[in-house]
Amino acid sequence: MIVNLQIKSTVILIILAVAMCLVGLAAGVSSNSPAGVNSNLPASNEPIEVSVAPPANEAAKRNAVLMNNLTWLFGSKQQRGWYLYRPLLAEFLDTKSDPTTNGFASAMARWQKKSALEPTGVLDEESLYKIIAEWQSRRIQDRTPAQPAQLLTAPIADFYDPTRDIELRKVERDTYFAYRRMVAAAMADKSLGLARNPQAKGQLAEHELFLKIISAHRSREYQEKLRRASPGAGSAGLAVNSPHFTGRALDIYVGGEPVDTRDSNRAIQVKTRVYLWLVKNAERFGFRPYFYEPWHWEYVGEEVKSEKSDE
Numbered sequence: 001m002i003v004n005l006q007i008k009s010t011v012i013l014i015i016l017a018v019a020m021c022l023v024g025l026a027a028g029v030s031s032n033s034p035a036g037v038n039s040n041l042p043a044s045n046e047p048i049e050v051s052v053a054p055p056a057n058e059a060a061k062r063n064a065v066l067m068n069n070l071t072w073l074f075g076s077k078q079q080r081g082w083y084l085y086r087p088l089l090a091e092f093l094d095t096k097s098d099p100t101t102n103g104f105a106s107a108m109a110r111w112q113k114k115s116a117l118e119p120t121g122v123l124d125e126e127s128l129y130k131i132i133a134e135w136q137s138r139r140i141q142d143r144t145p146a147q148p149a150q151l152l153t154a155p156i157a158d159f160y161d162p163t164r165d166i167e168l169r170k171v172e173r174d175t176y177f178a179y180r181r182m183v184a185a186a187m188a189d190k191s192l193g194l195a196r197n198p199q200a201k202g203q204l205a206e207h208e209l210f211l212k213i214i215s216a217h218r219s220r221e222y223q224e225k226l227r228r229a230s231p232g233a234g235s236a237g238l239a240v241n242s243p244h245f246t247g248r249a250l251d252i253y254v255g256g257e258p259v260d261t262r263d264s265n266r267a268i269q270v271k272t273r274v275y276l277w278l279v280k281n282a283e284r285f286g287f288r289p290y291f292y293e294p295w296h297w298e299y300v301g302e303e304v305k306s307e308k309s310d311e
C-alpha cells in the first residue's frame with residue numbers, strides 16, 4: 001500500500017509540473033499577436049508606430065494635373081499650366097510644400113478663404129487670375145518717364161553686354177544704389193558662387209554674367225523701336241507704357257537666353273540659384289518681380305516701406 005501511495009504521489013507531481021509548464025507557455029504569447037512573435041516586441045498594450053504616408057487628397061491630385069495643363073490667357077497669348085511660377089507661388093503662399101502635396105493645397109485654401117474665394121485648395125483658373133492681378137498690382141504703378149536729373153550712368157562693369165552704348169546705361173539713382181546693395185548681399189551668399197572682381201570691392205568679376213544688368217532705362221522712342229523690331233509682342237511682351245521709362249525697372253541676367261519668353265527658356269531661368277535667391281530676397285532691397293519675365297525686376301522701394309508701415 002505504501003508503495004502504491006508513493007507511485008500515485010509521484011504521478012500527481014509530474015502532472016502538476018506539466019500543467020504549470022503549459023500555463024507558462026500560454027502566458028508568453030499574447031492573444032492579440034500571431035504565433036511566433038519575438039518576445040522582444042512591446043507588449044500588446046504598448047502602441048507600435050507605423051509610418052504610412054497619407055494619401056494625396058483630391059485638391060492635391062487636381063493641382064498635379066493643372067500645374068502642367070491648365071489653359072489660360074495672358075495678353076493675347078495662350079498659356080499652359082502654372083509650373084513656371086512655382087517659386088513665386090511658394091513665396092506668395094508662404095509654403096515650402098510641393099504643388100502636388102496636401103501642404104500646398106492647404107496653403108492655397110487659406111489664401112482662397114482670405115481672398116473671398118471658395119477654399120477648395122485647387123489652383124484653378126479663377127484663383128490664378130486673382131493671384132496674377134495681385135502680383136501685377138505690386139509693380140510700379142506711376143510710370144511717368146524719368147527726368148534727366150533723376151538718372152545716372154552706371155559703369156559698364158555692371159552690364160551684361162560689355163559694349164553697351166553709354167546712352168543705354170542710364171538708371172534711376174535710388175534704383176541703382178538699391179541694386180548695388182542687392183548684388184553685394186548676393187555676393188556674400190557663398191551658396192550662389194558668384195565670382196568677384198579682386199580689384200574692385202563689391203563688384204562682380206568681368207566674366208561673371210549672373211545679376212548683371214541687361215537693360216535699364218529706356219526712352220519712349222527706344223521702346224517703340226524695339227516694338228517695331230518685335231511685331232506682335234503684345235501686352236505680354238514689350239509694353240506700350242513700359243516701366244523702363246521710369247528708370248526703375250531692371251532686366252537682370254538670371255540664366256538661359258537673357259530675355260527670351262519661350263516657356264522652354266523660362267523653365268531654365270526659374271530654376272537657377274540666382275533667380276530663386278531673388279524671389280526670396282529682392283524685396284528686402286525694394287525690388288519686385290514681373291511674374292511673366294524672370295529677368296525683370298522693378299524698384300518700388302518707397303512703396304514697400306509704405307506698405308510695411310500699414311501692416
